[in-house]
Amino acid sequence: MSSGAQLAEIGTSAEPASVGLAWIAGFFFSFRSCIVMIAVRVFGTEARTGAGVELGLGLLLLGLVCFHSLGAAVRSLGWMSRQSSVRWVVGFLMFSGCSLTWSGTASLANSAAYWCGLAVDVAMVVVLFRSDTTTAVAHSLLKGFIWSTCCLALLAWMMPVQADLRLGDEDYFNTNQIGNLCAFAIFLVQYLMRCGDGRWRFAAVLLPVTMLRSLSKATILAFVLSESVLVIQDRAMSRKTKQLLAVGAVVTVVVFWGLFEAYYDVYTNAGNQAETLTGRTAIWAYVLGAVPDHPWIGHGFDSIWKVVPPFGSGQFEARHAENEVLQQLYAYGVCGVVLLAGLYGSLYRRLRRLPQGSLKTIFNCLLLFIVVRGLVEAESWDLLLPLWAIVVMSMVMERWESVGARPAESAVRRVYRGAGISPGSRNLDLSARSLRG
Numbered sequence: 001m002s003s004g005a006q007l008a009e010i011g012t013s014a015e016p017a018s019v020g021l022a023w024i025a026g027f028f029f030s031f032r033s034c035i036v037m038i039a040v041r042v043f044g045t046e047a048r049t050g051a052g053v054e055l056g057l058g059l060l061l062l063g064l065v066c067f068h069s070l071g072a073a074v075r076s077l078g079w080m081s082r083q084s085s086v087r088w089v090v091g092f093l094m095f096s097g098c099s100l101t102w103s104g105t106a107s108l109a110n111s112a113a114y115w116c117g118l119a120v121d122v123a124m125v126v127v128l129f130r131s132d133t134t135t136a137v138a139h140s141l142l143k144g145f146i147w148s149t150c151c152l153a154l155l156a157w158m159m160p161v162q163a164d165l166r167l168g169d170e171d172y173f174n175t176n177q178i179g180n181l182c183a184f185a186i187f188l189v190q191y192l193m194r195c196g197d198g199r200w201r202f203a204a205v206l207l208p209v210t211m212l213r214s215l216s217k218a219t220i221l222a223f224v225l226s227e228s229v230l231v232i233q234d235r236a237m238s239r240k241t242k243q244l245l246a247v248g249a250v251v252t253v254v255v256f257w258g259l260f261e262a263y264y265d266v267y268t269n270a271g272n273q274a275e276t277l278t279g280r281t282a283i284w285a286y287v288l289g290a291v292p293d294h295p296w297i298g299h300g301f302d303s304i305w306k307v308v309p310p311f312g313s314g315q316f317e318a319r320h321a322e323n324e325v326l327q328q329l330y331a332y333g334v335c336g337v338v339l340l341a342g343l344y345g346s347l348y349r350r351l352r353r354l355p356q357g358s359l360k361t362i363f364n365c366l367l368l369f370i371v372v373r374g375l376v377e378a379e380s381w382d383l384l385l386p387l388w389a390i391v392v393m394s395m396v397m398e399r400w401e402s403v404g405a406r407p408a409e410s411a412v413r414r415v416y417r418g419a420g421i422s423p424g425s426r427n428l429d430l431s432a433r434s435l436r437g
Contacts, residue, residue, distance in 0.1 A: 018132035019140045021065050025124055026144025028061060029388060030181055034152055037172035047172065048110070055113055058120040065124050069131035080126060085346040085394035089387050092339045093119055096301045096381075099332060103300025104307055111302035114381050121388040129391075134399040138392055139197050142188045149185035150203050152178070153210035164266045165259065166215040176377065179216030180384075182207045183223045187366045194236070194359055212256060215263050222372035230365040236357070280322045280376060282311050287321045287330045298333035305380055324374035324384055343383065343390060344370070350397045359400070363393060 032054045039050030080086055097115055105111040128137045156167045156178050166175040186207045189200045212220060231242050253260075286308065290299070304327075305319045321327040328336030348367060354360045370385045377384065 017068055018128065019136055021061075021068060022128050022132075022137045022140035023144035025061060025065070025128065026141035026146075027148040028057065028144075029121065029141075029386070030145045030148035030152060030185070032057070033177050033181060034155065034173045037169050040172055041169065050172075051110075051113070055117050055120075058117055058124075062120050062124045062127075065127050065131075069127050073130045074132055075130055077126070077130060080129065080395075083394050083398055085343065085350065085390050086126075088339065088342045088346050089122055089390055092343060092387065093122060095332060095335060095339060099298065099300040101300075102294075102297065103303050105300065105302045106306040115301055118382060118387060121386065122391060125388045125391045129395050134395050138396050139192065139195070141392065142192060143198065146185045146188055146192075146200070146203055149181045150206055153182060153206050156210060156214070164215075165263045167210070167213055175214045176216045176219065179211050179214040179219035180373070180377075182211035182214070183219050183369065184366075184389075186211070186223070187362060187369070190230075191359065191362050194362060209252060212252060213259075215259075218373050218376045222369045225372055226365040226369035229368060230361060233361050233365075283318050283322050284326060286311075287323075287326045291329055291333070294333055296333045296335060298329065298331045298336055301331060302381060303331055319380045320378040322376060322378060324378045327378035340383070344385070347390065347393055347397075350394065350401075354397060354400055363397075 035054045035057075036047050036050035039045045039053060040047055081090070097119070100108065100112055100115060103111060125141070128141070156173075159167065159169065159173075161167060162170055162175070168175040168178050185203070189203050189207065192198055193200055193204075211223065231237065231245060293299070304321065306317065308318055310317050321330050325337060325340065328340045330336075332339065344367065347363075351360055351363055351367070367385075374384050383390075
């Protein structure tokens with residue numbers, strides 16, 4: 001195939017509508033974290049109204065994606081279901097949905113709505129991958145998520161700080177959410193930068209600084225550990241770049257040192273211990289004590305929030321078990337632990353089969369970040385690595401396996417350079433397939 005034909009395929013293989021919808025979906029996955037806060041703090045509505053708006057927007061976006069996908073598809077749903085990680089995601093959704101029949105939730109209607117939100121996320125991503133090329137959908141979705149997180153980071157800087165000097169709104173958009181969104185988006189930025197898809201200097205500065213300023217302790221610790229491993233193992237990163245990163249990290253810490261000291265003083269003297277690391281032990285003890293009541297299938301979906309008694313003198317209401325394994329064990333019993341191991345294990349096994357390279361290292365370090373943060377954090381309904389993100393990672397890794405990511409991407413970049421075009425990563429998967437064919 002000639003260079004001109006290859007470039008023509010690169011330019012026409014992705015539909016603008018699919019790319020746009022994927023970008024909007026990624027933007028929504030991040031921005032929805034502040035919808036309830038905006039509804040309550042800005043418009044003065046009840047929290048349930050904001051939650052309803054969030055679910056309604058998700059359903060509307062899913063409808064648009066399904067309408068666009070009518071007709072011919074790039075791949076079938078049956079083919080996608082053969083991906084092990086996708087099967088585990090579907091199994092998790094089915095089991096969690098069935099658990100609503102025995103869940104001790106405070107409101108069955110609200111819990112059912114939250115579960116529908118999870119299902120909508122997965123369905124949206126699956127339909128997007130069904131209707132267009134893997135790289136086009138994945139990269140557009142990740143770009144939307146990154147830009148949305150940058151908007152949320154700017155919003156967090158403009159909001160009044162909490163009493164303990166941390167960013168965010170304690171009730172509806174807390175510091176842990178801000179820190180986790182920023183950290184996750186940083187890994188996505190690194191992935192796109194390694195693929196050569198876009199320039200992300202603004203995001204590469206704003207997101208780490210915002211994550212550090214959020215003072216989310218568990219997130220910062222997990223991020224520093226995983227990024228240290230990334231810098232050490234990533235052979236594609238030059239020594240000069242590693243030195244600049246180290247200097248930048250030191251300068252940032254020095255700039256924020258006064259804030260760290262002030263926060264430590266507040267944390268040790270005025271903090272609510274139910275929300276600290278030491279306070280987590282009370283939550284862990286309660287959860288472990290309640291597990292034997294329903295050891296095999298758990299207490300059900302959304303069975304902690306407003307169900308478990310408040311903790312500490314401040315009457316802190318736990319949203320989850322403050323540990324991802326304990327959260328799944330409490331909610332779904334032994335079956336939940338098996339599902340959790342299957343979900344993360346399937347991704348890890350896929351990663352092990354990939355050739356060594358920067359992209360594999362980034363995903364490995366992302367999983368390390370999730371595991372470390374999961375020691376002291378969890379999500380009320382989803383996993384720390386969202387179900388929709390597991391589907392995206394599974395599809396991207398499948399593409400790497402099918403076309404051979406490293407040699408194929410290099411070949412496509414040579415085609416771009418030969419035509420005088422800056423090499424990018426959009427649709428490298430189809431282009432690489434044409435080169436290998």
